[in-house]
Structures are given as structure tokens and as C-alpha cells.
Amino acid sequence: MPAYQNTLPPISLFSGDIGFSFNNEAFPGAATSGSQFALPSYTGLPDGGTAVRWQTVFGTNPTAVNIILQGAMNDVDAEYQQLDASTAVTGEARTVANAQARFLRIRFVSSTGGTGLTAKILV
Numbered sequence: 001m002p003a004y005q006n007t008l009p010p011i012s013l014f015s016g017d018i019g020f021s022f023n024n025e026a027f028p029g030a031a032t033s034g035s036q037f038a039l040p041s042y043t044g045l046p047d048g049g050t051a052v053r054w055q056t057v058f059g060t061n062p063t064a065v066n067i068i069l070q071g072a073m074n075d076v077d078a079e080y081q082q083l084d085a086s087t088a089v090t091g092e093a094r095t096v097a098n099a100q101a102r103f104l105r106i107r108f109v110s111s112t113g114g115t116g117l118t119a120k121i122l123v
Helices: none
Strands: 019-023 052-062 066-072 080-086 091-100 105-111 115-122
Touching: 019 052, 019 105, 052 066, 052 080, 052 105, 066 091, 080 091
Parallel strands: none
Antiparallel strands: 019 115, 052 091, 052 115, 066 080, 066 105
16 A cells, blocks of 8 residues: 555645645655645546646755656556656756646655655646
8 A cells, every 4th residue: 555645535636726745744765655636637628638737845955866746547556657757956846748647646766865855736
């Protein structure tokens, strides 16, 4: 079972909403997934994808870090696939255009040092 919050159903993010996968937390163990978020679909409209902006912020910068944005069609741990990755030790904001997923989450892969991990998603 993943270590992230598995709310049933997951919290939905609508256009303009921000979801915190990690919210100023101690850096977790390697390969730990943050909270997942559902993206609503609108019946009768073609799925052109959703622009997703995601950001990493650190209380104290690590000397090395690897964090990825993942998406899935179903909220099943094995279905999540990498959409984007960040290795910026000072944190950064990135954009993925046309993400075609029903669920999003941020996964902490690894780091050396650092404190206060915040990782958030804006749709």
C-alpha cells in the first residue's frame, strides 16, 4: 500500500485549484508518493488534456534531489506513470501541457540532505 493519503474518493482539483502532495514535511523515505488528486472529466467533451503546473519548494535546499509528477487513469499505485521530473536543488515550478490523466500525484524519489518538502499541483 502506498504511503500517501488515500482518501476515498480522492480530493478533486478543478481549474485554478492547488493541491499539496507534500506540505512542508520532513523529507520522506525514498520512493514515497504524496497525496493523490482526482481531475474531473466532463461528459460529452473530448479529452484534450489538462495543463498542469507543479512546484517544489524546500525549507533547506538538498544537495541532490529527484522528484516526479505522476498521472494515472485509475487511482491504483501500479498504474501511475511519470509525466515530468525535477532535479532542481533550489526548487522549481514546471508545466506539463495536455496531461491526459484522471489522477495526479507527486512522488519523492530520493534526495541528499534538505528539509521542509513542499510539493504542489495547480490545474
